[in-house]
Amino acid sequence: MDWPGWENLAAHLQGLAITLPRKPSGIVVMSGHWETSVPTVTTAAHPPLIYDYYGFPEHTYALKYPAPGSPALAAHVQALLRQNDIACEGDATRGLDHGVFIPFLLAFPDADIPVIELSMSAKLDAAQEMRVGQALEPLRQDNILIIATGMSYHNLRHFMSGSPRTDETSVQFDTWLRNTAEALPAERNQRLLAWEQAPGARICHPREEHLLPLMFAAGAAGHDRGVRTYSDIVMGKALSGFRFG
Template sequence: MTHDNTTLSRLPTYFISHGGGPWPWMKKEMGATYDQLAASLADMPRQIGRTPSAILMVSAHWESPVFTVQGNPRPPMIYDYGGFPAHTYEVRYASPGSPELAQRVQSLIAAAGLPAQIDPERGYDHGMFSPMAAMYPNADVPVVQLSLRRGLDPAEHLALGRAIAPLRDENVLIVGSGLSYHNLRNFGPQAHGVSKAFGDWLDQTSVNATPQERVQRLQDWASAPSARVAHPREEHLIPLMVAVGAAEGEAGERVYHEDAFMGGLVVSSYRFGAV
């Protein structure tokens, strides 16, 4: 996957809040709840100004003992959610995989001294197919998923981002898919204060801090205001580390924000690097 760098500028990276379960297929049930998130995701192709040759998606919903790349050329669906309407267990997002990109990703990670393997069977989870249904509804861009590594070490996932950064010059869009606030036991209006406290820290870190400060703050994220209320377990935050690591010295911008999502949550998405 090589491209003439004189004609293609480097792609930015993203950390997106991916919403709950199979929400794009629940318009009837959810009404306008996801309209703003859907609009922000649908705007990403316009922001980057061209169609990437592939997307590398780091989803909160896949953890592995070592960094693992999806090598399946035709990934099936993984319905990794419960309690949703029956029809949402039949949805399809039929984008192709890319074994070629999977090999490239594995070699980049291994070259950085990190453990990496390819899973030839793995399917798409909802951290991938729900946002992708809004970003590229025709499922016409190849997508490869990349796992988190168990232990969820922030520094290690920043290093993962640095390792895969060359893909940005190869017309591959790197997307970290999580949620800026993820505490399913503290949702709705009563969570506004804590989600805002953590969200303000996240804005400061992602948008206003120097690149050096940003890395330090992310490594120490658990000491942020309301950190462990916002993320009792951090798998939905760690994809941010990958997006930042892959655009380490570059500016961040908030590209999606709601102040009362699901009745009271402060949620955001960020882009790193110029467009």
């Protein structure tokens, strides 16, 4: 796969697995590409792929990522949500979107870890995503890796056009995001829930679907502080990635 301009991110993803204390027994992931009225989990034993992008080179529609699903893990996720009074559903036909299989092709290329995808609320409610993450924190004790994928900057109009108008704004928001993610958990969560007050927040995220998975990850982090593990300037915009625990 060619990643012009994204080499540092590719290298970061390719090195992710070796930073883990052990191989995960399963993965629960929220991406910025699935919104539903209530939290919904994939329940298929063999989830297909959803090529939810347009106008890309032909070979990108032939990519394969045959990771298994796990109906048992999906049921456990639903049970935890319901125990916390969060209504939820399962979807036996939904596959993995490109917000999952593209980074996972690099991070977990053997595709031998069961993957469950979890939707975000169509209401784009930061508090809801954090609450969902908090409900699923116990999964970590069972060696389940919780992953959130999105982008710390997602103004595609400026990003894809190469417009420099928001270059400095992206740095300001990225600095706020790092300081927030690395703060003590109580302060971190409070700041994340008020993310729209951050400098340049709505310029960097005209629509917040690519930021809200971070709220899910922070909720699942419990008392663990965050650390920035990826940082780069891509096409003039500051981008970051974070890890909790």
